[in-house]
Structures are given as structure tokens and as C-alpha cells.
Amino acid sequence: MQAAIELKGISKSFGSVAANKNIDLTVGKGEILALLGENGSGKTTLMNMLSGIYMPDSGSIFIDGKKVKINSPQAAGKLGIGMVHQHFKLVERFTALDNIRIGMGKEAGVFFKSGYTRKYVMEIAERFGFNIDPDKYVYNMSVSEKQTLEILKVLCYGAKIVILDEPTAVLTVQEIERLFEVLFKMRSEGHSVIIITHKLNEVMEVSDRVAVLRHGEYVGSVETKKTSEKELTELMVGHKIDLNISRPMIEKTQPLLEIRDLTVKSDEGNVAVDGMNFYIRGGEILGVAGIAGSGQKELCEAIAGLRPIVKGQMIHDGESIVGMSPKKISKHGISMSFIPEDRLGMGLAPSLSITDNMILKSYNDSKGIFVDRKDARIEAAETIEKLAISAPSTETPVRRLSGGNVQKVLLGREIKSGPNVLITAYPVRGLDINSSYMIYDILNEQKQKGVGILFVGEDLDVMLALCDKIMVMCHGKLQGVVNGNNATKEDIGLMMTGALNIVNKEGKTDGIAKDSIIKDGKEEESV
Amino acid sequence: MSEYHLVRRGDFSYKRVIICYAIGILVSLGIGALLLIGLGINPIEYYGRMLSIGLIGNRYAYKCIEGLLKVFVPLLITSLALGLAFKMRFWNIGGEGEFLIGSICAAIVAFNSNGMPKILTIILMCLAAALSAGIVGLAVAALKVKFNTNETLMTLMFNYIMLYLIRYLGNTKAGWNFFLNPESERPIFGQFEENCKMGGIKIGCFTLLYSVIAAVMITIIIYIYLKYTKQGYEISVVGDSSATARYAGMRVGRIILRTMFISAALIGLAAGLATSTAGTISESITNNVGWTGVIVAWLAKLSVPGIFITSLLISVLQYGCQAAATQYPSIDSNFADLLQGIILFSVLAADFAATFKIVKKEGPKND
Numbered sequence: 104m105q106a107a108i109e110l111k112g113i114s115k116s117f118g119s120v121a122a123n124k125n126i127d128l129t130v131g132k133g134e135i136l137a138l139l140g141e142n143g144s145g146k147t148t149l150m151n152m153l154s155g156i157y158m159p160d161s162g163s164i165f166i167d168g169k170k171v172k173i174n175s176p177q178a179a180g181k182l183g184i185g186m187v188h189q190h191f192k193l194v195e196r197f198t199a200l201d202n203i204r205i206g207m208g209k210e211a212g213v214f215f216k217s218g219y220t221r222k223y224v225m226e227i228a229e230r231f232g233f234n235i236d237p238d239k240y241v242y243n244m245s246v247s248e249k250q251t252l253e254i255l256k257v258l259c260y261g262a263k264i265v266i267l268d269e270p271t272a273v274l275t276v277q278e279i280e281r282l283f284e285v286l287f288k289m290r291s292e293g294h295s296v297i298i299i300t301h302k303l304n305e306v307m308e309v310s311d312r313v314a315v316l317r318h319g320e321y322v323g324s325v326e327t328k329k330t331s332e333k334e335l336t337e338l339m340v341g342h343k344i345d346l347n348i349s350r351p352m353i354e355k356t357q358p359l360l361e362i363r364d365l366t367v368k369s370d371e372g373n374v375a376v377d378g379m380n381f382y383i384r385g386g387e388i389l390g391v392a393g394i395a396g397s398g399q400k401e402l403c404e405a406i407a408g409l410r411p412i413v414k415g416q417m418i419h420d421g422e423s424i425v426g427m428s429p430k431k432i433s434k435h436g437i438s439m440s441f442i443p444e445d446r447l448g449m450g451l452a453p454s455l456s457i458t459d460n461m462i463l464k465s466y467n468d469s470k471g472i473f474v475d476r477k478d479a480r481i482e483a484a485e486t487i488e489k490l491a492i493s494a495p496s497t498e499t500p501v502r503r504l505s506g507g508n509v510q511k512v513l514l515g516r517e518i519k520s521g522p523n524v525l526i527t528a529y530p531v532r533g534l535d536i537n538s539s540y541m542i543y544d545i546l547n548e549q550k551q552k553g554v555g556i557l558f559v560g561e562d563l564d565v566m567l568a569l570c571d572k573i574m575v576m577c578h579g580k581l582q583g584v585v586n587g588n589n590a591t592k593e594d595i596g597l598m599m600t601g602a603l604n605i606v607n608k609e610g611k612t613d614g615i616a617k618d619s620i621i622k623d624g625k626e627e628e629s630v
Numbered sequence: 631m632s633e634y635h636l637v638r639r640g641d642f643s644y645k646r647v648i649i650c651y652a653i654g655i656l657v658s659l660g661i662g663a664l665l666l667i668g669l670g671i672n673p674i675e676y677y678g679r680m681l682s683i684g685l686i687g688n689r690y691a692y693k694c695i696e697g698l699l700k701v702f703v704p705l706l707i708t709s710l711a712l713g714l715a716f717k718m719r720f721w722n723i724g725g726e727g728e729f730l731i732g733s734i735c736a737a738i739v740a741f742n743s744n745g746m747p748k749i750l751t752i753i754l755m756c757l758a759a760a761l762s763a764g765i766v767g768l769a770v771a772a773l774k775v776k777f778n779t780n781e782t783l784m785t786l787m788f789n790y791i792m793l794y795l796i797r798y799l800g801n802t803k804a805g806w807n808f809f810l811n812p813e814s815e816r817p818i819f820g821q822f823e824e825n826c827k828m829g830g831i832k833i834g835c836f837t838l839l840y841s842v843i844a845a846v847m848i849t850i851i852i853y854i855y856l857k858y859t860k861q862g863y864e865i866s867v868v869g870d871s872s873a874t875a876r877y878a879g880m881r882v883g884r885i886i887l888r889t890m891f892i893s894a895a896l897i898g899l900a901a902g903l904a905t906s907t908a909g910t911i912s913e914s915i916t917n918n919v920g921w922t923g924v925i926v927a928w929l930a931k932l933s934v935p936g937i938f939i940t941s942l943l944i945s946v947l948q949y950g951c952q953a954a955a956t957q958y959p960s961i962d963s964n965f966a967d968l969l970q971g972i973i974l975f976s977v978l979a980a981d982f983a984a985t986f987k988i989v990k991k992e993g994p995k996n997d
Binding site: 117407408409428429430433439441449450451452453454455459462463464466467472473474 | 637638858859860861862863866867870871873874875876877878879
């Protein structure tokens with residue numbers, strides 16, 4: 104196969120940290136290459152060098168056999184390299200067509216010959232099988248439409264080599280299928296595709312060849328047909344790893360936390376959680392699945408007392424927690440850890456030390472005006488040891504830790520307070536395989552202690568393996584609760600998009616426990 | 631073709647920071663020296679006089695120390711107060727305005743004291759100053775908490791309101807205006823009675839003003855406050871991430887109100903002490919501490935010991951230039967401001983050099 108792009112001996116370091124060491128990589132014409140690697144293995148750095156954001160310290164890049172120098176994103180564009188970033192780069196208040204047009208430069212003409220560009224764009228959309236309305240405003244688009252537009256955009260700019268950075272993270276199963284069809288179409292047109300992803304099943308499904316990076320070094324590449332998920336994981340991690348997430352079964356208790364008819368508004372004043380019913384028993388993990396922004400954040404914040412509720416009941420340990428302050432709720436035994444997209448925004452103070460972060464919720468428990476750091480330091484040291492957090496000392500600022508360790512500090516603190524309901528949102532967000540499994544183990548350990556866990560997650564495979572039950576949300580509404588051991592990804596995907604609703608199926612209402620302590624009608628009046 | 635680019639240094643060493651800062655200061659003194667040579671002044675002699683703040687060969691050397699401390703005390707307290715707000719990422723640049731309102735309120739007490747006992751008068755002056763400035767700070771913080779107004783603009787605007795208020799008081803000859811000297815035809819501010827003037831401990835000829843003792847005590851208290859108390863801890867959490875503070879169940883609004891009140895009240899206190907020391911008021915009573923304090927707080931990277939040292943050095947620079955100016959008629963104390971600006975620039979450059987390094991980009995090796 105003819106090489107579309109060839110990297111030879113590429114190295115790049117930031118300060119004393121080598122992000123890429125002497126990497127050789129070839130992508131053929133009409134090939135879909137999956138780039139695999141744990142966090143910090145240098146995938147994004149390498150791709151940023153291809154798209155002109157960074158320049159390599161040494162090594163050379165060949166395109167179509169010619170040596171090139173890519174010193175700006177413009178230069179990359181001219182060479183036919185287009186990158187679709189994880190965070191979309193679109194103008195919200197423009198239409199799809201205008202978003203493509205603004206980047207066209209001279210070709211679109213000074214006064215934007217609109218007829219010409221429209222025809223051009225639609226032609227390309229048709230060729231690759233995109234289903235897109237050119238006059239739709241971006242702010243009206245769903246995540247998958249935005250992504251379609253991003254891909255169409257780079258194709259319109261003449262990209263022959265398209266790089267996709269974690270494109271499936273925000274999509275439902277059905278949307279992923281559609282994306283893959285587009286990718287196959289691109290392959291048949293002779294385009295080259297590089298796809299960065301963490302999800303091995305997708306790698307197996309979509310790619311022709313897999314290249315693996317580990318600690319900034321190129322481990323090698325294998326043909327997808329001749330490999331297995333297990334082999335890929337071993338290549339990635341460097342040693343054998345057990346891929347099974349265990350789901351220990353233990354005796355479940357009465358519902359610890361019951362939510363009835365909960366309605367919560369978002370910051371913008373829209374209804375974010377719409378009449379939800381559910382309950383968590385001790386000793387179970389209840390997964391929450393849904394497309395990003397379906398009300399998960401608002402739900403978590405409402406339970407933690409950080410967001411006023413419009414109506415509904417929240418009963419914990421036989422007592423209503425509606426209207427309690429966040430401190431009181433946390434004393435009551437409900438603990439929340441929420442990992443936002445930027446990881447550090449909520450729950451941790453990044454410039455403060457591990458010790459100071461450990462006492463974030465409890466600093467006010469001691470008497471007097473001074474903060475008690477002596478006990479906190481001991482606690483921090485214990486947590487570091489127990490969760491195998493790699494940190495130079497208890498006084499290291501949290502921001503200097505790696506992602507996995509940051510998340511362990513956060514979970515460690517929440518567990519330390521000995522909650523009986525643990526709400527954890529995206530605890531493995533952005534973590535590599537090793538760290539993720541560590542977090543699953545921690546959660547299972549808590550479950551075995553009889554803690555009820557609400558697990559808001561992204562990866563359906565993981566949720567199906569880890570959670571006892573999964574409830575699916577769509578636009579703030581409960582779509583149904585399924586069992587972890589017999590549900591299918593397809594069903595959950597349909598529920599996530601709102602196409603399937605199994606609440607009230609067969610005369611049984613999902614989300615209301617049979618042994619509920621809430622007496623219908625009676626308590627509701629008192630709220 | 632070779633290119634240069636910036637790379638963040640991977641390691642951190644105090645040695646390099648100190649060396650970079652020292653080079654920065656030397657460079658700025660060098661630039662100052664060139665300017666001095668241009669004016670026909672021997673820079674070594676000038677710097678010698680400046681750094682010795684006129685102590686050498688002076689029969690009244692103790693006067694120099696007293697003068698230096700008079701510059702030092704308000705700058706130190708104001709810088710500490712600003713540092714407190716900055717630590718919370720609350721951009722209080724209204725030091726000037728808060729200082730002026732404090733000064734005006736201290737003067738109201740002073741002009742109406744009618745022979746009250748000295749200690750009581752001075753304490754009342756300081757209280758009035760701290761309270762009035764604190765209320766201004768509280769108002770800005772309340773607007774921020776309630777309506778999310780921009781505190782930078784609000785505090786900045788208060789500076790001008792207070793500046794024009796004191797000008798109005800200083801220029802309006804009227805029966806109600808007790809601020810003015812009744813014997814003068816032209817409107818000028820009156821002098822305080824003896825019972826309103828700051829006293830001190832006599833050590834030989836030298837008088838150690840109580841305000842200096844107060845300033846040192848405030849420094850120690852703030853150091854402990856920020857480092858060891860729960861409120862200090864809250865300030866650092868809110869400053870680092872207010873979303874996190876909210877998640878931890880802190881009442882962020884209350885913390886902002888409280889901290890801003892303390893910050894502004896401390897500046898008011900500095901004004902009260904300075905006004906009492908000066909024995910009168912004027913629109914230049916602030917000696918620009920509201921602005922200089924911002925520089926000091928950032929040069930010291932908001933560390934309390936750092937602020938103490940930096941404000942002392944800046945005071946030496948300012949007072950030293952004044953002292954040296956008496957010997958050199960061709961330059962006045964404005965040279966201090968000029969030099970201060972150059973130093974600030976060089977120190978920022980030094981800070982940059984300590985965090986980043988410039989690397990020459992090598993061409994691809996395996997051609």
C-alpha cells in the first residue's frame with residue numbers, strides 16, 4: 104500500500120518530560136489507523152504535530168513521499184491534513200454552511216459567493232453520505248450533528264488525511280455506527296483516517312491497523328484482523344492485565360435513598376431533571392446512563408443539596424433531605440464526587456496540598472479558629488498508602504499529580520467520610536486502563552461494605568459490567584431501569600436517545616421500590 | 631533555518647529564582663545609572679546616597695529612619711490588605727479610594743475631638759477609618775456577590791469618587807466645612823491638635839511610633855490568619871476554585887463579604903495611622919500606596935513575609951530618592967517612581983526567565 108503519511112524518528116519534549124521519543128509511523132492511503140495508548144502516552148502530542156500545533160524537536164514527516172515541514176495549522180491544511188478535536192471548534196451562532204465558509208478563505212471569494220460554496224459543500228456531503236441541513240444553526244444541533252459538521256468541514260477544506268481525537272466519547276451506540284459508516288466511505292474514496300480512542304471494541308470494529316504508543320514510545324503496529332482486544336491491552340499497558348470487571352453479589356438492604364417525582368432546573372432555567380423516580384439500596388451500584396447533558400449533573404447536585412429542587416421528595420434513612428444544606432446532607436451520610444470535564448473544577452482545589460484537600464469538607468468540625476492539619480496529614484498519608492496514590496508527599500499540590508491520582512484523592516476523601524450513599528460522576532473520566540480498574544476496585548469494595556453507589560458513567564461496556572442496575576436518562580426524564588447482567592447496549596442506546604421507554608412496562612413502574620417507606624399520597628402532601 | 635521557541639522549565643529551584651531576580655534588579659539599576667549619567671550625575675554616588683537613605687554623614691540620622699518608617703507603615707499594611715483580597719482572586723484595586731475615605735473619617739474624628747485624651751482620640755480615629763473603608767469594601771463585595779458586578783471596575787471607580795470628595799472638602803470654603811483652617815483666607819486643610827497626633831516610644835532622640843508596632847503586629851496576625859486559621863483556609867479554597875468551595879459546602883458569598891471587609895478595613899486602618907502621623911489630611915496623603923501596594927503584593931507573590939520585605943525595599947527606594955534629591959537639584963523624588971517602574975519590568979522579566987527557557991530549535995537530525 105502506498106503511504107499517505109510517514110513519520111520518521113519524531114521526538115518532542117516539554118521541559119524535561121519527553122512526550123514522544125523517536126516515533127516511526129506510517130499511514131497508508133485508504134487506511135483507517137487506530138492510535139491506541141494510555142493517558143500520557145503521547146497520542147495527542149503526536150497528532151498535534153501532524154496538525155501543526157506543535158513542531159517536533161527532531162525527526163521528519165513525509166507526505167506522499169515528499170518531506171514536509173508543518174509549522175502551523177494552515178500549513179497542515181494545505182498539505183491535506185485535517186483534525187477533528189475532542190472539543191468542537193464551531194461558531195454557535197452561525198449556520199452549518201457559514202461555519203464551513205468562514206474557514207474557506209480566498210476560495211469562497213471576498214463576498215462569499217454563497218451559491219458556489221453551498222453547491223460545493225452539499226456535493227461533498229452527498230459523496231460521503233453525510234446527512235446535514237446546511238442552514239441549521241449550530242446551537243440547535245445535537246452533539247452528533249456538530250461532529251458531523253466538523254468532519255464535513257475538514258473534508259471541504261480538502262483534507263486527505265483526517266485525524267479524529269476520541270470521536271465516540273460523546274455519541275450513542277447508534278450514532279457511533281453512523282460515524283463508522285462515514286469513515287468507511289472515506290476509506291473507499293482513498294482518504295486516510297487516524298482515529299484516537301480508548302475503546303477497544305471500536306478499534307476492532309473500525310480500524311484496518313492499530314498502532315500502539317506506550318510512555319511516548321512507539322511499541323509497534325498490528326493488523327486488526329490478526330489481533331484481539333487482549334493482545335492490544337497488553338501492548339498498551341506493557342504487561343498482562345485482567346480485563347474483567349468483577350461484580351460481586353451481596354445481600355442488598357432496604358432502599359437507602361429514595362427519590363420521588365424529582366424536578367430540578369438547570370442554570371439556564373430549563374427543566375433539567377423532569378419528574379424522576381428511583382432508589383438506591385445498600386450494597387448495589389446503580390448506574391446512570393445518558394447522553395452528556397441529559398440532567399446528570401443537576402441530579403447529582405440536587406441530591407447533594409447544591410441545587411434547589413422545584414418539586415419532589417428525597418428520603419434518606421427515613422428522613423427528608425429536601426432543603427438541607429450541603430454540609431448537613433454530607434453529615435447525613437451522602438457523599439458526592441463529581442469529576443467535571445476539566446477534572447479539577449469541582450471537588451478539589453488544585454493549588455492546595457493533598458492534606459488541605461482532604462479536609463475540604465471537614466475542616467470546620469474541629470473546635471476553635473485554627474485548622475487542624477496534624478490529623479489531616481495522617482489521614483492524607485493513610486489515603487495515599489491505601490489507594491496507592493503516587494505523590495511525593497502529603498504536601499504536594501494536587502495539580503502536580505497525574506489525572507488518575509487526582510481522581511483517587513477525590514474518591515479517597517469521599518470514602519474517608521464513611522458515607523452510606525456515594526454519588527460518583529465520571530470517576531474514570533480520562534483515565535487509562537490501569538487507573539480505571541483501580542477505581543472500579545475501590546467502588547466494589549465500598550459496595551461490599553454495604554454502601555449504595557450512584558455511578559454516573561459514560562462507557563456503556565463498563566457500566567454493563569460493573570453496575571447491578573442501570574437507569575437511563577434522556578432530557579431529564581427516566582427512560583427505564585435495566586439489569587446490568589441481562590441488558591443490551593443497543594437497548595440502552597435507544598433509551599438514551601428517547602426512542603425507547605420502558606417505564607410503566609407490564610404494569611410495573613420503574614424507579615419505585617416495592618418495599619418503599621414512602622407511603623403513596625400521604626407523605627407527598629406534606630411536602 | 632534555525633528558530634527559537636519557549637519551553638517551560640521542568641524543574642524548580644530557589645537558587646535560579648534568586649539569581650534571576652538579582653540579575654533583574656541589577657539590570658534595572660544599570661538602566662537607571664545610564665539615565666543618571668545622561669543627567670550628569672555620578673550614579674555610584676547617587677545610589678550610595680539613595681540606599682543609605684541619607685544616613686551617612688548626617689547629624690540627624692535618626693530622622694531618616696523615622697521618615698523611612700512613615701513611608702513604610704502605610705505601604706506595608708495596604709499591601710498586606712490587598713494581598714488578602716488577591717489571594718481570594720478578588721481584584722481590589724481600590725486601595726487609594728479606601729485609604730482616602732479612611733483618612734477623611736479619621737480627620738472628622740480629629741477635628742471634632744475637642745481635647746479628648748490622646749489614646750482615646752487616636753483609637754477612635756483608627757476605628758472610624760477602618761469602619762468607613764470597610765463599608766466601602768463591603769459594598770463592592772455585596773454587589774459582586776448579589777449581581778456579579780465586576781469588582782475591578784467598581785473599586786477603580788470608588789478611587790475617583792473618594793479623590794473628588796477630598797478635593798471638594800479641600801476647596802470649599804463654607805461655614806460647615808470644619809476640615810479647613812479657619813484662619814486662612816484661601817481654603818487649606820487645618821492642622822490637628824496635639825491630642826490627635828501619633829505618639830511613640832522614645833529611644834534616645836529616636837521616636838518609635840506606635841503605628842510601626844501596630845504594623846508589625848498586623849503582619850504577624852495576617853500571617854497566622856492566612857496560614858493556620860479556618861478563615862484563611864477558606865480564602866485559599868475560594869481563591870483557587872469557587873466551584874470547589876461551593877461543592878464543599880462553604881458559603882462563598884459570606885466568605886467574599888468577610889474577606890473584602892477585612893481587606894478594606896485594614897487599608898482604612900493604615901489611613902487612620904498615617905493621618906494621625908501626618909497631623910493633617912491632603913489628597914496626597916495616600917502617597918499612592920493603593921497602587922504601589924498592588925505592585926508589592928504581586929512582586930511578593932502574595933506571601934506575607936515577601937510583602938514585608940518587598941514593601942521595605944520599595945520604601946527604601948522611595949525615601950532614599952527623596953533623601954538623595956536634596957543633594958541633587960537636577961532630579962527630584964519622581965526618579966523613584968521611574969526606577970520603581972523599571973525594576974518592576976525587570977523583575978517580571980526575571981520571573982519569566984525563571985519559569986521558561988529559550989531553546990534554539992534544531993533542524994531534523996536524520997536528514
